[in-house]
Amino acid sequence: MPRLHRTTEETRSLVAAAVVDFVARHGIAVWPEIPMEVILENAGVSRASAYRIWSGRSAFSAFALEQCLAGHAMATLGTDRALELARKAVEGETGGRDSRADSAARFIAFAADEELDILLGSIRWRAFVRFQAVALDAPTEELAELLDRIDAEDTGRVRAVYERVARAWGLESVSPAGTSPIAEAALLLARSAVARIVSGRDEARIRAAYIEGLSSLVKGAFRERPDGKIDLAELVG
Known part of the structure; x- marks a missing residue:
C-alpha cells in the first residue's frame, strides 16, 4: 500500500x-x-x-x-433569518397590540431557540464548552487571561446585538451601564444552558428555562423610549 x-x-x-x-x-x-x-x-x-x-x-x-x-466565536443566525424572526415577533399573538418590549423579548426568544440548535449542532462549540468547564475549575494564569479575553470579546458581540435590538424596537436600557449587564447575563445563560445539555441533562427543560430567562431579562432590562418606534432596518444596520 x-x-x-x-x-x-x-x-x-x-x-x-x-x-x-x-x-x-x-x-x-x-x-x-x-x-x-x-x-x-x-x-x-x-x-x-x-x-x-x-x-x-x-x-x-x-x-x-x-x-x-x-469554537467560542462561531457565527449564529444570518441577517435574513434574523429579520424573518423579527417580523414574526412584531406580528405577535395579539395582532400587534402588545408592547414594544414584549415584541423585542419575543424576538430574543425566537432567535435564542434557533441559535441554541446551531450551537448544539456545532462540534467546535461543544469542545469549547467542555474545555471551558475544566479550565474554570483549575485555571493557570495563562488560561485565566485567555478566558478573560474571550469573555470580553463575546460580551462585546452580544452587547452589540442587544444595542441593535434596542434601536430596532425603540427601547433604552434601564441600567446606567447600558447593555453591558444584559450582555454578560445573556452570555452566562447561553453557556450554562449548552454546558448542561452537553453533559446529558434534560434538554427540553433546560431549553425552556433558558428561553424564558432571556425573555424575562429583556423585559426587565429595557424600557420603551417615549418617542420610540419599531424600525427593523436598525436590526441589521
Missing part, C-alpha cells in the same frame, strides 16, 4: 479535527492532559509526522488549546 504524503497543513487540519472531536465527545479531565497518542491515532497521523510539526507535548498541547478555544 503506498504511503500517504500529506502537506503540513493537511496534517494540522486532520489533528485539529481530531482534537475537537475528542474533546467534544469525551471532555478532558485536567488541562493540559490531552491524550496525544489517542488524538494522533484518531487522526490517522503517525508520531513521526506529528513530531516534525510539534517539537513535543507542550507544543502539541498549545495547538490543542487553540482548537478548543476557537
Whole structure:
C-alpha cells in the first residue's frame, strides 16, 4: 500500500479535527492532559509526522488549546433569518397590540431557540464548552487571561446585538451601564444552558428555562423610549 504524503497543513487540519472531536465527545479531565497518542491515532497521523510539526507535548498541547478555544466565536443566525424572526415577533399573538418590549423579548426568544440548535449542532462549540468547564475549575494564569479575553470579546458581540435590538424596537436600557449587564447575563445563560445539555441533562427543560430567562431579562432590562418606534432596518444596520 503506498504511503500517504500529506502537506503540513493537511496534517494540522486532520489533528485539529481530531482534537475537537475528542474533546467534544469525551471532555478532558485536567488541562493540559490531552491524550496525544489517542488524538494522533484518531487522526490517522503517525508520531513521526506529528513530531516534525510539534517539537513535543507542550507544543502539541498549545495547538490543542487553540482548537478548543476557537469554537467560542462561531457565527449564529444570518441577517435574513434574523429579520424573518423579527417580523414574526412584531406580528405577535395579539395582532400587534402588545408592547414594544414584549415584541423585542419575543424576538430574543425566537432567535435564542434557533441559535441554541446551531450551537448544539456545532462540534467546535461543544469542545469549547467542555474545555471551558475544566479550565474554570483549575485555571493557570495563562488560561485565566485567555478566558478573560474571550469573555470580553463575546460580551462585546452580544452587547452589540442587544444595542441593535434596542434601536430596532425603540427601547433604552434601564441600567446606567447600558447593555453591558444584559450582555454578560445573556452570555452566562447561553453557556450554562449548552454546558448542561452537553453533559446529558434534560434538554427540553433546560431549553425552556433558558428561553424564558432571556425573555424575562429583556423585559426587565429595557424600557420603551417615549418617542420610540419599531424600525427593523436598525436590526441589521
